[in-house]
Amino acid sequence: MITRSVGPNRRRNDRIWNAVAWVVLLALALPAFWIIMTAFRPNSEINTFPPVWIPQRLTLEAYANMFGLNPEVQQRVAVEAYLRNSLLASGISTVVAVSLGTLAGYAFARFRFRFHTGLFLGIMLSRAVPGVALSLPLFLLFNRVGLTNNVLGLAFVYVAVNIPFTAWLMDGFFRQIPQELTESAYIDGCGHWSAFWRIELPLSLPGLSTAAIFAFLAAWNEFQIVSVLARNNAAKTFPPGLFAFTEQFTVDWRGMAAMSVIMMVPAVIFVILVQRNLVSGLTFGAVKG
């Protein structure tokens, strides 16, 4: 009756599963490593056939070209402008979106009120609107008020785009905080606001940091809206900036890879910082309604 595998049999199975998992995940990560490696290789190794699979020589040429340290390169990419605009648009929008999203998430997590479900659903559905569809009317409206080709206009859009997901995540994080604390604060005469500000908000800081990083990355990586709203380097961020490496028939893959690596820095920090909070944040808020 009992067919449970025990002892050496089970251990052999474990070894097989481990090996399979390692192979699969290395294969999944391989394309990324290839891009990162490309940034540090000489062009002669990148565009040859047969391909050079293992790098023979590493170089910082791509970065020297990008930052204008190589006198032979005439035209260079405005990487400083992209960096500035990306930091401004993502930074400003993250601070505002997380503040507003946290307030909304707290309301949904703690209070009973009319239209609770309707409002929540409405906010979440606003997130489902594709950026392309939004970019058309925003372009027309922003043109009238002088917000096109403007980093602040871009930040404003990213605030709205990021609020729904932040509210969802924070709703989940606030529910994980035991309510007894708040209840005793009410008994001690705390108002709703000071209970939130003094007790629940400090307790939700790990969740808040997760939400902030999500918002920052969403803005940092956004392409559809900025590609319509930004005309030149005054407002272009990294994603449309990548096109500076493409000409009509040729692409400077190495330059692009080099800029990609710069673009990835915040994401790498994100993976290191929030690996743990990520899971509980994503799943909790949604499971318990």
Next chain:
Amino acid sequence: MAAKVKAKQQNAVAQGTTQNRIDAGLFPFLLILPAIIVIVLVIAFPLLYSLYVSFTPYELLRPNSLNFTLGKALRNYQKLLNDDVFWRSLWNTVIFLAITVNLSYLLSLALSQLLARVTVGQSILRTLLMVPMMFAPILVGMQFRWFFNANVGLVNNFLISVGLIQEQGQIAWLVDVPLGMISIIIASIWMNIPVLTIILLAGTLSLPAETFEAAEVDGASGWQKFRFITFPLLAPFSYIALTIMSLDIARAFDIVRIMTDGGPARRTEMLWTYITRLAIEDTKFGLGSAMAWITVSLSVLFTLYFFRQLVKARIVR
């Protein structure tokens, strides 16, 4: 780590059932108000404006064309319904979504079951799993455009190296019609897998061990345990994963735009790329807005569907 996640989840379930929300009059509305104002200003109002524009023959280079005539209000929609490229882009989008969503989910489900069994190097493997998350969608597109490039791409070079194809017989991945679609789908799945797998893995690790032990005592096979215990109990997590994916699915636009840009001859055109072509490149904002509204309606319905499933799954649990 596994035990921690599990304890957290069980704790969470216990709290969720006993939690009562408080009545606080207008206070919650005040908390939500700023968020609503921003969403109305940046999303709701512009969308309504684009609905208005979609009823006009507006072209960017002819400012006078932004006027509404009742008799001609539906002309843009009529044009689209008679437009082969529109139907093709709708069809392509449906095919793309159906394949990408299902395959992403199935592969992530398999990967999560695999990872749940791993005994060596769990944390390194999880970090590896998150590597695609470091890539902006546009980078994913660029990366795969390069890999699938007919002349200098890695995929063809690899196939030549191992002798599967000849040097003259390079496969035009991004130019050929079904292959172009397949390339885009592969890139999208690569981008979707991490978040889905992380959620499904967390779900799997949170399942009660006693149930599995009881099943093992009853002699259930590995497949039976998965089919009759793991999979049904994972339902809420599956729907969270699918809801998050449906919210983010338009990110695939970046990938399509970069990899094929709807080409060749508009054969891989999807709703998103066709909007851009009509409105931005051909400056036909009225027509583009009509197209955008059709897309918005479909996206919202799609997401709403997953949300309702999510609510249902929650009640079962």
